[in-house]
Amino acid sequence: MTDSRTGRCQCKAVDYEFTGLPRTVHACHCSECQKRSGSAFGLTMVVGKDSxxxxxxxxxxxxxxxxxxxxxxxxxxxxxSPIYGELERFPDIVAIRPGTLDDTSWFKPERHIWTSSAQNWFEFPEGCEGLPKGRW
Ligand SMILES: [Zn+2]
Ligand SMILES: [Zn+2]
Structure with a gap:
């Protein structure tokens, strides 16, 4: 059994794989993530680019x-389908969009950021870490 995880886009033209556990998983409620995802918030799973x-x-x-x-x-x-993002300041990581994983059952956001622009019907899970703005 390997620790590799796979994902793909909606039409299956593109797929990916990474090994190991992500460094972090967070939910971002900023307006840019709402736009790019067409949803209430964006999910980000940070993985080393070399994996x-x-x-x-x-x-x-x-x-x-x-x-x-x-x-x-x-x-x-x-x-x-959004697959991943890259940040100029952190060239050694990729920010995978984890809704594209083949198996989404094993992860959960560790924190919620930009909670100040969250949609007002969203209820934060009890005890979750929240930041009113970003952290990048
Ligand atoms: Zn596709
Ligand atoms: Zn965001």
């Missing part, structure tokens, strides 16, 4: 964050 293998071609979208760093989003050009 991440991608098969297939992705399209990129680059934006500049509030703190002035470039954030690159990688998504499937066929179905639009």
């Amino acid at each position: 991440f293998v991608l098969n297939g071609k992705l399209t990129t979208y680059v934006r500049v964050s509030d703190s002035g760093q470039r954030v690159t989003a990688y998504f499937c050009p066929m179905c639009g």
